[in-house]
Amino acid sequence: MAPTDGYYKILGYGYPNMSNVEGRNGIAEKWKIKYIDVAGCDVDQKLMDSVDIENKKTFVALDAKYGKDWKARYDKDVENFMLNKVEVMDVLITNKLFRKKLKDYNIEIDGVDKEVKELNDQGLYEVIVFNNNLQYENKECFRVQVDTRNRKVNLIK
Structure with a gap:
């Protein structure tokens, strides 16, 4: 989904990959992408489906903004x-x-x-x-x- 406050939001649930959290936060300003946890580890299928639907909209907007290969470049930035x-x-x-x-x-x-x-x-x-x-x-x-x-x-x- 297109950003409303200048940031694209990717929703998540479950236990976060802690090694990625600092990297994602560190490059959030550069990419204008924020990850938002909407639930912990206890989730149902309805929540997973609704998160998936929202994230697909966001990924379409990110593809349009950064190109189809944005995810690989983003992941490389997190890693670096x-x-x-x-x-x-x-x-x-x-x-x-x-x-x-x-x-x-x-x-x-x-x-x-x-x-x-x-x-x-x-x-x-x-x-x-x-x-x-x-x-x-x-x-x-x-x-x-x-x-x-x-x-x-x-x-x-």
Whole structure:
């Protein structure tokens, strides 16, 4: 089905493949695809059929947007995300701005809690840095944009 909030939604149920969850979340912005769990492991045929019907509509829209081979390219991006995330951190740990911001928030370089999002195919990522020792509403400390091709870091917030 075409996106209503800018994202295509693929519905799921059952126990998720945890090794794919971080990768799918990491490339959600790039592909504009979100996975939504609509049920746990206890499902009936009616639910499975309704999920299948909705997902088929979404897959038709994704075929139109990205081409018939989108799924193979998407799966490859999910698979590569963890390697790309390591490259992002490699750029960050040598960057003076990033280290200064960590110091401002009393975060040790080896204990960085972060969320990495791939933005495009040109090596551009957004990284949100958290300090889990702070109160819930203040856990997000800052955001940076990382260009792995040019090894540059820009402060977003």
